Amino acid sequence: MKFREVLDNIKIYEAGKPIELVVREFGIDPKDVVKLASNENPKGVSPKVSKAIVDNASKAFLYPDDSMFELKDGLAKKFDVKSENIIIGAGSDQVLDFISRVILEPNDKVLMSAVTFAMYEVYARQMGAEIIRTKNYKHIVDEFIEEYQKHKPKIVYICTPNNPTGDATTKDDVLAIINAIDKDTMIVVDGAYMEYAIAKDEKYRVTPNDLIGFENVIYLGTFSKAYGLGGMRVGYGIANNTIITALHKMRPPFNITTLSLVAGIEALKDEQFVDSSIELHRQEITRYEEFAKDNNFDYIDSYTNFITYLFNDDMSSTKISNALLKKGVIIRDLASYGMNAIRITVGTEKQNSRLFKILKESIN
Amino acid sequence: MKFREVLDNIKIYEAGKPIELVVREFGIDPKDVVKLASNENPKGVSPKVSKAIVDNASKAFLYPDDSMFELKDGLAKKFDVKSENIIIGAGSDQVLDFISRVILEPNDKVLMSAVTFAMYEVYARQMGAEIIRTKNYKHIVDEFIEEYQKHKPKIVYICTPNNPTGDATTKDDVLAIINAIDKDTMIVVDGAYMEYAIAKDEKYRVTPNDLIGFENVIYLGTFSKAYGLGGMRVGYGIANNTIITALHKMRPPFNITTLSLVAGIEALKDEQFVDSSIELHRQEITRYEEFAKDNNFDYIDSYTNFITYLFNDDMSSTKISNALLKKGVIIRDLASYGMNAIRITVGTEKQNSRLFKILKESIN
Numbered sequence: 001m002k003f004r005e006v007l008d009n010i011k012i013y014e015a016g017k018p019i020e021l022v023v024r025e026f027g028i029d030p031k032d033v034v035k036l037a038s039n040e041n042p043k044g045v046s047p048k049v050s051k052a053i054v055d056n057a058s059k060a061f062l063y064p065d066d067s068m069f070e071l072k073d074g075l076a077k078k079f080d081v082k083s084e085n086i087i088i089g090a091g092s093d094q095v096l097d098f099i100s101r102v103i104l105e106p107n108d109k110v111l112m113s114a115v116t117f118a119m120y121e122v123y124a125r126q127m128g129a130e131i132i133r134t135k136n137y138k139h140i141v142d143e144f145i146e147e148y149q150k151h152k153p154k155i156v157y158i159c160t161p162n163n164p165t166g167d168a169t170t171k172d173d174v175l176a177i178i179n180a181i182d183k184d185t186m187i188v189v190d191g192a193y194m195e196y197a198i199a200k201d202e203k204y205r206v207t208p209n210d211l212i213g214f215e216n217v218i219y220l221g222t223f224s225k226a227y228g229l230g231g232m233r234v235g236y237g238i239a240n241n242t243i244i245t246a247l248h249k250m251r252p253p254f255n256i257t258t259l260s261l262v263a264g265i266e267a268l269k270d271e272q273f274v275d276s277s278i279e280l281h282r283q284e285i286t287r288y289e290e291f292a293k294d295n296n297f298d299y300i301d302s303y304t305n306f307i308t309y310l311f312n313d314d315m316s317s318t319k320i321s322n323a324l325l326k327k328g329v330i331i332r333d334l335a336s337y338g339m340n341a342i343r344i345t346v347g348t349e350k351q352n353s354r355l356f357k358i359l360k361e362s363i364n
Numbered sequence: 365m366k367f368r369e370v371l372d373n374i375k376i377y378e379a380g381k382p383i384e385l386v387v388r389e390f391g392i393d394p395k396d397v398v399k400l401a402s403n404e405n406p407k408g409v410s411p412k413v414s415k416a417i418v419d420n421a422s423k424a425f426l427y428p429d430d431s432m433f434e435l436k437d438g439l440a441k442k443f444d445v446k447s448e449n450i451i452i453g454a455g456s457d458q459v460l461d462f463i464s465r466v467i468l469e470p471n472d473k474v475l476m477s478a479v480t481f482a483m484y485e486v487y488a489r490q491m492g493a494e495i496i497r498t499k500n501y502k503h504i505v506d507e508f509i510e511e512y513q514k515h516k517p518k519i520v521y522i523c524t525p526n527n528p529t530g531d532a533t534t535k536d537d538v539l540a541i542i543n544a545i546d547k548d549t550m551i552v553v554d555g556a557y558m559e560y561a562i563a564k565d566e567k568y569r570v571t572p573n574d575l576i577g578f579e580n581v582i583y584l585g586t587f588s589k590a591y592g593l594g595g596m597r598v599g600y601g602i603a604n605n606t607i608i609t610a611l612h613k614m615r616p617p618f619n620i621t622t623l624s625l626v627a628g629i630e631a632l633k634d635e636q637f638v639d640s641s642i643e644l645h646r647q648e649i650t651r652y653e654e655f656a657k658d659n660n661f662d663y664i665d666s667y668t669n670f671i672t673y674l675f676n677d678d679m680s681s682t683k684i685s686n687a688l689l690k691k692g693v694i695i696r697d698l699a700s701y702g703m704n705a706i707r708i709t710v711g712t713e714k715q716n717s718r719l720f721k722i723l724k725e726s727i728n
Contacts, residue, residue: 258595
């Protein structure tokens with residue numbers, strides 16, 4: 001069998017290690033595993049959503065309403081847009097895939113930050129595109145404009161707040177980048193963690209409505225983080241009709257599950273859960289900032305539900321990550337992103353206390 | 365915005381109409397809607413699977429084990445293959461997508477039956493491929509070999525039992541087609557409805573193990589039909605390591621949900637549910653055969669959980685489908701497949717009785 005040449009350039013995305021794997025590999029009791037690696041919501045699932053899943057479990061044999069009428073209607077009301085401006089994906093991840101597939105031809109270029117969400121690269125490489133990165137992980141306007149003019153990429157990714165670094169780009173800066181780019185380049189504004197940034201500082205608030213007037217911009221959001229539905233795989237893209245219609249040509253039918261659809265619809269009705277998730281996060285993240293200061297290492301000021309610790313040369317992020325893993329604490333080593341750093345999801349009070357204890361042991 | 369030219373040739377797949385749509389459009393009480401359009405399992409979900417979903421609803425915030433260790437292990441044992449020979453998709457549908465994406469370049473050809481599963485064409489067109497079809501909807505060995513030699517397609521699809529027609533191809537004929545095709549053409553044996561064919565006649569039994577020795581063949585199966593999990597989107601491909609490794613390069617992380625993974629694992633432990641589903645089906649399908657004979661129209665002998673009624677020129681499948689729809693009975697019109705025919709999922713005794721009553725009214 002001969003496979004396509006593009007496959008030679010595809011790295012397989014390394015997912016955060018699941019609890020099951022740590023249980024299998026190190027024989028640790030599942031109850032003692034602390035997973036702070038995948039930016040899941042430490043408050044878990046909204047009880048209302050959980051109840052809706054339970055109530056609908058017996059419908060698992062039925063395909064979902066493929067028009068996703070009610071979910072789109074809920075999102076349209078939340079964001080003050082029309083349902084026809086929305087496409088639903090199996091996570092915003094899948095919308096990223098659709099975007100690559102409607103635009104990229106082999107050897108096209110895409111532009112993104114030095115350190116950003118890994119799947120931008122994966123989906124672009126699947127289409128045979130070339131990856132251009134800015135020098136900094138922060139989205140610096142001049143740097144984006146300079147690289148854009150030099151390379152004329154077909155897609156520009158703005159991840160705000162940025163993952164896996166945790167920094168954010170102001171609305172003014174996002175608009176400055178958009179306004180400097182020609183209309184035949186697609187700009188993706190990925191707001192997967194936007195709820196956390198907005199809660200911290202209003203000047204980082206970027207909404208679909210701020211962007212929908214641009215013919216070449218799409219906003220991405222997700223239910224995986226603040227809405228506590230990482231395991232249900234529901235995300236969305238919001239843009240003008242022309243973009244959404246094109247993306248639908250790449251959308252397979254029934255691309256989210258019947259229970260994911262129910263969960264998304266119900267989650268939109270429980271904004272109080274989102275607020276309480278953010279409240280918990282705001283309390284706990286200060287402990288992470290203090291821990292870093294107390295132990296003399298740096299961190300990136302976070303606009304997300306995780307924090308990135310930066311280590312000096314006398315410490316190795318990989319050694320530390322492995323030491324934590326053996327004790328049942330899963331975090332994300334950023335060595336594969338070229339950083340001597342670790343990304344830690346801010347968990348519950350109890351999870352965080354355990355993390356501090358084990359991390360303290362590992363660095364001393 | 366300029367989109368890729370391949371988009372011009374993509375038809376959007378028309379999913380079976382959901383109950384919600386009939387409720388919205390015709391104001392029918394959801395309890396009175398009979399949906400026999402999407403080949404869902406009329407026995408619903410296995411109670412054991414339903415319980416597992418309920419028990420795990422509160423884990424919806426957690427990403428699934430992306431290695432899918434336990435599900436692959438269960439499938440490996442069931443089919444007597446190795447876990448590394450298995451890839452999991454969001455429905456076998458998604459595995460079809462991966463196959464297209466690892467093989468097809470623009471203007472490559474793919475070969476399939478005259479009337480077969482619509483997504484083969486959609487995924488091939490997304491890659492810019494050209495569709496070649498045999499003359500008959502049945503998979504006739506000589507016809508497949510002739511078209512293969514004429515067009516040298518990169519992928520050959522064998523859908524057995526075939527959807528939306530319901531006929532099947534014997535194991536001997538499947539092997540005859542495979543043996544006549546060069547090793548640089550991928551052959552997809554799609555057994556989405558295989559459980560029903562096997563129950564009817566052993567000579568149609570094709571297993572992954574019959575095919576795994578071929579370097580260019582992949583077997584597809586699904587939990588959507590006999591296993592009663594259409595809404596959970598879980599399917600699989602089984603082939604040699606080289607093929608599976610290539611497909612994994614196109615698999616996005618977390619491509620099934622946390623609850624889908626739980627459901628699939630549990631479904632494999634409840635083969636009794638599958639047996640009872642097939643038993644119900646075998647009882648009820650004879651009523652469909654008798655109804656056709658009593659009303660003087662033809663049907664295709666079915667090896668699946670649905671039956672296809674063939675109409676003469678004095679009857680219109682589209683008119684009949686629309687008449688049924690207005691009375692809350694959803695079936696599948698095959699006009700878009702070039703057939704004056706309807707496909708009806710064999711439902712519960714009560715659903716089928718209602719179908720017969722309304723259909724009788726509509727054809728007289």
